[in-house]
Amino acid sequence: MAPYEAFDDGVEVHGRTIITVVDDALARFSEAYRETAYDALADHGIEDPSPDEWYPQQAWLDTFADLAAELEPHILDRVGEQIPDAAAWPTDVSSVEAGLQSIDDAYQRNHRGGDIGFYRFEAVADRSGRVTCRNPYPCPFDRGLIRATARRYAPVESFVFVEERGDRCRRDGDDTCVYRVSW
DSSP states (O other), X not given: OOTTOXXXXXXXXXXXXXHIIXXXXXXXXXXXXXXXXXXXXXXXXXXXXXXXXXXXHXXXXXXXXXXXXXXXXXXXHHHHHHHHHHXXXXXXXXXXXXXXXXXXXXXXXXXXXXXXXXXXXXXXXXXXEEEEEESSSOHHHHHHHHHHHHHHHSOTTOOOEEEEOOXXXXXXXXXXXXXXXXX
């Protein structure tokens, strides 16, 4: 499986998530990025998304692919970094470990309808862990999301480092990437 390819045709993304990414995360960079995203959404059948509706994940992934092509792939890393601040997030989080575990909770809340995938955190040492991402989102997006989540809950003096450490990757056709996180 490659990034930008839904695991299941029936998977949907909550409209609130789409609007949050476009209006809050992308608009933080520029109004032009926001407009580019809305144009790409419309090209894939999502015009004027409603926060109360659900939309095909494949259309949303196609929009991600368009953004990467038009605005450069690094924008997806930066968008991923915005998610913990822009999206509705679990409120009972008080540590890096709990924050990294909460990524899956937020993901499950905003996707439905079949095999949506997951994010799994496993502690491997003091102030270090592994996040396994089994989902169709691109690697740069997940890397930014993981880094921002760890930073959000890390002690002020911490330097957060995220490195892809798996044997295989979505870029190589796998449907899972593994990241080592230290703080």
